[in-house]
Amino acid sequence: MASLQIREALRAAIDEEMARDERVFVMGEEVGYYDGAYKVTEGLLTKYGERRVVDTPIAEAGFAGVGIGAAMCGLRPIIEFMTFNFSAVAFDQILNNAAKIRQLTGGQFTLPIVFRGPNGAAHMLSSTHSQAFESFYCGFPGVKVVSVATPYDAKGLLKSAVRDDNPIIFFESEIMYANRGEVPDEEYLIPIGKADIKRACGEASKGNIPITVITWGQGVSVALAAAELAAKEGLDCEVIDLRTLRPLDDEAVLTSVRKTNRVILVYHGWPYGGTGAELSDRIQRLAFDHLDAPVLRVCYEDVNMPYAENLEQLVLPTAQKALEALREVAYRKV
Amino acid sequence: MASLQIREALRAAIDEEMARDERVFVMGEEVGYYDGAYKVTEGLLTKYGERRVVDTPIAEAGFAGVGIGAAMCGLRPIIEFMTFNFSAVAFDQILNNAAKIRQLTGGQFTLPIVFRGPNGAAHMLSSTHSQAFESFYCGFPGVKVVSVATPYDAKGLLKSAVRDDNPIIFFESEIMYANRGEVPDEEYLIPIGKADIKRACGEASKGNIPITVITWGQGVSVALAAAELAAKEGLDCEVIDLRTLRPLDDEAVLTSVRKTNRVILVYHGWPYGGTGAELSDRIQRLAFDHLDAPVLRVCYEDVNMPYAENLEQLVLPTAQKALEALREVAYRKV
Amino acid sequence: MSRDTALQTEASLPDADAPPKPDAPPDADAPPKPDVNSDDARSPEQLQRLYTQMLRIRRFEETAARAYTQGKISGFLHLYIGQEAIAVATADLMIPGDRVVTTYRDHGFAIALGCDAGACMAELYGKATGLVGGVGGSMHFFAKDKGLWGGYAIVGSHVPVAAGHAFASKYNQDGKVTLCFLGEGAMHIGATAEGMNLAGLWRLPIVFVIENNMYAMGTPLRRQSPVEDLTTRAAGWALAADRFVVDDVVDTRARLAEAVEHARHHNRPALVELLTYRFRGHSMSDPGKYRTKEEVEQWRSRDPLHHCEVQLLEAGMTEQELEAIDNEVIAEMDAAAEFADESPLPEPEHRFRNNLVEDV
Amino acid sequence: MSRDTALQTEASLPDADAPPKPDAPPDADAPPKPDVNSDDARSPEQLQRLYTQMLRIRRFEETAARAYTQGKISGFLHLYIGQEAIAVATADLMIPGDRVVTTYRDHGFAIALGCDAGACMAELYGKATGLVGGVGGSMHFFAKDKGLWGGYAIVGSHVPVAAGHAFASKYNQDGKVTLCFLGEGAMHIGATAEGMNLAGLWRLPIVFVIENNMYAMGTPLRRQSPVEDLTTRAAGWALAADRFVVDDVVDTRARLAEAVEHARHHNRPALVELLTYRFRGHSMSDPGKYRTKEEVEQWRSRDPLHHCEVQLLEAGMTEQELEAIDNEVIAEMDAAAEFADESPLPEPEHRFRNNLVEDV
Ligand SMILES: Cc1ncc(C[n+]2csc(CCOP(=O)(O)OP(=O)(O)O)c2C)c(N)n1
Ligand SMILES: Cc1ncc(C[n+]2csc(CCOP(=O)(O)OP(=O)(O)O)c2C)c(N)n1
Ligand SMILES: [Mg+2]
Numbered sequence A, B: 001m002a003s004l005q006i007r008e009a010l011r012a013a014i015d016e017e018m019a020r021d022e023r024v025f026v027m028g029e030e031v032g033y034y035d036g037a038y039k040v041t042e043g044l045l046t047k048y049g050e051r052r053v054v055d056t057p058i059a060e061a062g063f064a065g066v067g068i069g070a071a072m073c074g075l076r077p078i079i080e081f082m083t084f085n086f087s088a089v090a091f092d093q094i095l096n097n098a099a100k101i102r103q104l105t106g107g108q109f110t111l112p113i114v115f116r117g118p119n120g121a122a123h124m125l126s127s128t129h130s131q132a133f134e135s136f137y138c139g140f141p142g143v144k145v146v147s148v149a150t151p152y153d154a155k156g157l158l159k160s161a162v163r164d165d166n167p168i169i170f171f172e173s174e175i176m177y178a179n180r181g182e183v184p185d186e187e188y189l190i191p192i193g194k195a196d197i198k199r200a201c202g203e204a205s206k207g208n209i210p211i212t213v214i215t216w217g218q219g220v221s222v223a224l225a226a227a228e229l230a231a232k233e234g235l236d237c238e239v240i241d242l243r244t245l246r247p248l249d250d251e252a253v254l255t256s257v258r259k260t261n262r263v264i265l266v267y268h269g270w271p272y273g274g275t276g277a278e279l280s281d282r283i284q285r286l287a288f289d290h291l292d293a294p295v296l297r298v299c300y301e302d303v304n305m306p307y308a309e310n311l312e313q314l315v316l317p318t319a320q321k322a323l324e325a326l327r328e329v330a331y332r333k334v
Numbered sequence C, D: 001m002s003r004d005t006a007l008q009t010e011a012s013l014p015d016a017d018a019p020p021k022p023d024a025p026p027d028a029d030a031p032p033k034p035d036v037n038s039d040d041a042r043s044p045e046q047l048q049r050l051y052t053q054m055l056r057i058r059r060f061e062e063t064a065a066r067a068y069t070q071g072k073i074s075g076f077l078h079l080y081i082g083q084e085a086i087a088v089a090t091a092d093l094m095i096p097g098d099r100v101v102t103t104y105r106d107h108g109f110a111i112a113l114g115c116d117a118g119a120c121m122a123e124l125y126g127k128a129t130g131l132v133g134g135v136g137g138s139m140h141f142f143a144k145d146k147g148l149w150g151g152y153a154i155v156g157s158h159v160p161v162a163a164g165h166a167f168a169s170k171y172n173q174d175g176k177v178t179l180c181f182l183g184e185g186a187m188h189i190g191a192t193a194e195g196m197n198l199a200g201l202w203r204l205p206i207v208f209v210i211e212n213n214m215y216a217m218g219t220p221l222r223r224q225s226p227v228e229d230l231t232t233r234a235a236g237w238a239l240a241a242d243r244f245v246v247d248d249v250v251d252t253r254a255r256l257a258e259a260v261e262h263a264r265h266h267n268r269p270a271l272v273e274l275l276t277y278r279f280r281g282h283s284m285s286d287p288g289k290y291r292t293k294e295e296v297e298q299w300r301s302r303d304p305l306h307h308c309e310v311q312l313l314e315a316g317m318t319e320q321e322l323e324a325i326d327n328e329v330i331a332e333m334d335a336a337a338e339f340a341d342e343s344p345l346p347e348p349e350h351r352f353r354n355n356l357v358e359d360v
């Protein structure tokens, strides 16, 4: 077991897959000579050369499309968006090519491609640079969407993503790259589509109210912090890290909800639609008779992210806000 | 009262607003000399000339951006996307400029701009040309989103959209342009943000089970057809046409749901996230104790749209599918 | 302009620090290509083969147009009639493994590249026996094994994708060339500029071919671009350039072949603008009112198919022989329509297939 | 290249059927512009004014950089140091109503256009007294009334928007010109190509100015583009072109003014490439390892600010006088920092404002 930062775990995943499979290459802005804007790809150019670590001009639609075309030829591109905010200019390539080419060719082509990079707000980057894209990329068929929160998950899921024959949207976070955690020395894979219980809850009892907390990405640490606060009040959280946002692990979600009968969602993203609303819909539909309280969401306020530090903090989901939601679903008047 | 097609009602709205306000202009592909790909802008070039009816090259990001820049200068552009499928290449302009410039300039600029065009599937246009974009455009702050289903609503809401000082996404439908309906001769406006009851329901009684059916755009005719079928079975639908998808008319929705305690959603769009899931979330959260059954959705199947007619029909929402959902929320075993 | 000097390659080159130019694949390994410049480039045999291919495309589309008016085909149907020489010349100069990437106006390439007319027609009918099983329709003809890498419907969106195919060829040093076709209307959208800059920057083995048929739907080039000669944009992306009118299929083949072999052996991508004309509307629903009868007539009089016919007659072929060819082609297309008509619809479950590889 | 012949305007013109060229606004109505070509273009008074402005930008950013390292400023901070002459020359040649649209590297234009240094600093601090109330930060300086139409953070995305401002000027025949600044790194993205084509097609009163500082973050131009001279792209969009090294603020003003007045009076948009250099990293977090000391030193030795200082000394100004100016400027920036420091944070409710016009 080594203690790695998330950026190091991601790098190890890319490195191992590039070493394992000559068809795997990395492409994006500053991924080579600059060692990556956030240093995820550090050292890879030196090790694999310009052929397999490809610096691009600023042309997201262009290099996303090149990656798609290369994948159609059997290569396995890892396309880095410096941040997903910049993927907006490549939206058409992902929506109309990556997600549809296999379908509209009747399966003639396979697109083993990963689009990865930081997603969501970081710190004081203002509205254009502080957006959560999962609500856009989960909203159409033809792709899988992954979001990681720990070094262990980051490495295991990125390796699976590179080996997956579908287009994968892979979300990371600027403010989490330096987070450390244990990562096994031996190789391992984590299956795409499986959620992970980051904190288990106990049985319901007089002094203990179990509550399901569904989260992902930057929301995980917020959820776990809220769980600690809540524990002091006898609110016992089962924190489920979805890890894959499309397809959703309904079974993991429903199993927990049927046990706790209470759910809140904690995530970095806007409230309208997206994965948050999708979960509410599925839970109320598939566990209707199990709910003792409505599903509540703790996420961004529905505004463009302001630059000022105090305003940004107010817009973001916090452990305190999550705690209040937990009290509410437990009908603890505050 | 005149009987107009939706395309004629839209044209009348544009014409009246252009005549009323010299700052209003139309821009897009084929809007001028070609009279519009779907003839919405027919005759406007002849009447207003090249200065105010502007044909563009195929450059959606370019002319969307030009519209945004012009709006910042006080003009009031009506930008036509030949279909919203092509707006994917302009996604960044709408997400990062139209929706954010007012906010990130601290209110220095106002953006009175309308992006309009057909949305959703038409008939056998295959996957890239059969997409519903409301799940993308409703998912972020800074814009309003409108979707019209009748000539009356089309005219009244487009006029309001042109006069609104916010960026407006205005959804129409290729397959509905020829639909006819009564339109008053005198001028009228329909407020953005207000839903409309297209079919009212009666009181609950032994033989009569009221059910709320929430719908918009192409879903409206499907919902009304389902309501007719359901009526024969004592299922009495209150069909609510949202008309505005962002901001949602929560009051209209909740008032009906609190009365009927049963609700289904019928719309043209993908199931994951979007306005459909957002409605489920709000209803389960704001009317939790009023629901006798889970909120059900009748929409596209979660697949890329196939070209073949038989397959397309299976993917689309139909009155029959809606009827089955109505029976289900009424606990009528089938 | 003599053929040998047609290709302009003076565009400034990447400087020393640009990614190293890989050696072109040894000619020994390179599969033989048609000697499009040899004396028998115009032999009666070659002319007849090219003529028959052009005629097959035209009759295929005339048949499809009839089926459309009969309501047997729906959705969009963009005809290639008038531009057939381009697809035929292209298919004839490609070597195995070379790729064609094009727009929704793709029937001509499918026929020229050897796709079965019945399968093509069945695709238009949305039948299970269609080229892609009826799920793509007119705009998405794909036949990977035949070198038809598709039929794309978002203008410009396929240009970076085609650059990606060329990127893979360079990555694998496989000596294959990608030919990316686009309308002149696609020259003003972002994806095209990005794809072309990347191709020029990385010196990818790709030839971008503008099928300039003068109109994007109803919009003439002069309302799309401030410049008439679109190859003026080649220099800014370091692309070799060529530009000519398509009225002779043999010349077209030779000029295109020059650009293709230059890309293949010298890692120099090219931008070739072909001046051509579609005799029909943009799609079946377009009456084409924006063009004068005179203009259409003038171009019809330069119809490459007719031009080839004249050459065949000059070469000694008889009216009867030509008619015999036509009858054969017509029979083939009638059979294709019949096949499409009688083919089954896709299985209902088919709609769940291929959204992800797991879907079966 | 003599100043009068610098602007290349041979790019082919729209043909007869292009939108009619509106008459340029009668010179009578046109507000007076600085006689940038007159004999006193280099008068000590002018030089001193320009010098002081350049110095103010530099000291402003040095002060901001200090505050950043002290943790008083967060997020991104892209310094303009080395490129100041461009903003100063630009502000000096504009007439009321002309607009500047630029990137996230926008502090220099704000100062040059007369925005209060305190308000600018307060914006960086995220304070209520900031230029846009603390909601935009470093990348989004906007001062509509001063002609600063912003600070955009998505590369290339502002180019069509700026074309839209010029479109409005043409629509209203107001005789105003929009100056759209972009980095050389923004020349390879789709939105830029689309915006420039539309400007050329519609002959909008706009001048696109490439601030080619040789790098896009760590990527040198040679890994962004196959051509070194980016004005080779002007012809394809029918843009007038000019290209020169920025080492003299007066020359820069004159050359830019020529393009601007040409756009104003002859409806001919232009693409001007300025060769310049940023002395600092891309942003505060960039150590700039990708550049050699020698290269940086070489450019520093051509620092337009220093160049202007030398001219002032030659013109008879004394070291003491220059120092006095500097002390005044430093005092101004210290005061700006103090103002920012002491300013209040935005009201919590402020986050709900301005997402829609209804929000108050
Ligand atoms: C991005 C985008 N915008 C608009 C359209 C609608 N559209 C389809 S074909 C076409 C005209 C294309 O003209 P051109 O590129 O010259 O090709 P041609 O049809 O003449 O072969 C348009 C506007 C589209 N498919 N994609
Ligand atoms: C579409 C997009 N992609 C990537 C980025 C990240 N980014 C910000 S600045 C920059 C470099 C821009 O270089 P250049 O255009 O030369 O301007 P300079 O910073 O040199 O002034 C990059 C890659 C972005 N903001 N937008
Ligand atoms: Mg064309």
Ligand SMILES: [Mg+2]
Pocket: D183, D184, D185, D211, D212, D213, D214, D215, D216, D217
């Ligand atoms: Mg630069």
